């Protein structure tokens with residue numbers, strides 16, 4: 062029986078990322094009665110982040126503040142998280158399946174000799190056994206896994222488990238913990254963000270993705286305009302990235318980002334299996350392609366056969382009229 066669960070938070074520019082709140086909801090799915098403890102690691106004042114994770118359902122929060130935690134390093138975050146885990150002796154630890162979660166959790170799990178289920182898209186508690194559903198074979202099938210011994214580590218795929226409703230009045234204890242973070246050999250000199258400003262691709266609810274059919278860097282402009290109207294992010298196929306129409310940071314697929322937005326609009330993308338691996342679990346898929354035989358239509362809920370350079374601007378105009 063899991064009675065105490067830790068959620069390791071992730072923040073960007075001083076604000077907790079949405080996937081942290083999804084991780085709190087995931088912990089509650091593991092056991093609705095468990096004590097959920099938010100763990101906030103970083104530099105500067107972390108108290109507000111501690112309070113915020115509580116507003117999203119955690120019972121209390123522990124912060125570890127150190128200048129060495131300003132940017133993520135495996136060593137710094139690993140030492141801080143391990144110290145909290147050793148203190149708290151949780152039954153399970155939940156984190157987002159993000160670049161940081163993917164790096165940190167296997168190291169922590171190996172250190173304390175426990176199991177890890179990565180990339181869970183759903184969690185159920187069946188007669189006291191916690192089952193984690195995760196995609197396999199590039200999203201073509203799902204398996205259910207349980208961790209039967211030791212501490213259960215789990216990373217959850219962003220955008221799959223709904224966060225609990227934020228409760229402004231919910232309060233809990235936020236404790237600052239001192240950890241001696243000594244062994245950090247990595248020095249971050251600079252962080253260069255490749256992705257465009259605005260909505261984060263891996264957490265976006267709406268994604269407009271362009272493929273080789275977009276034909277040029279300028280060809281992506283109408284996609285950005287559509288994304289702006291819908292409050293979404295722009296992504297791409299590897300075909301478009303290889304052709305240098307956009308940065309590889311936008312690539313979606315087997316060797317790119319895996320996304321599950323509410324709405325995915327594939328524009329000038331043929332639907333190669335490696336692309337589908339990154340987006341086929343999106344809730345609603347719309348495909349715009351001039352080739353009616355394109356494979357993307359096999360996974361699309363709605364298809365528009367036509368020239369993207371005509372369809373996309375018209376769609377943007379219509380949506381503007383509707384004031385969506």
Ligand code: FAD
Nearest residue numbers: 272273274298299300314315316317329331335336351369
């Ligand atoms: P294309 O296949 O060239 O399709 C372009 C489409 O645009 C066509 O369907 C065409 O009908 C349409 N089109 C053209 N002009 C217009 C127009 N004016 N209006 C409307 N439609 C138009 N790919 C990924 O995307 N992500 C990955 O992570 C990935 N990983 C890979 C890993 C490996 C190991 C390998 C071997 C390949 C990988 N690929 C990946 C590449 C993948 O196999 C495809 O080559 C790639 O997805 C094709 O990109 P595309 O659909 O943009 O281009």
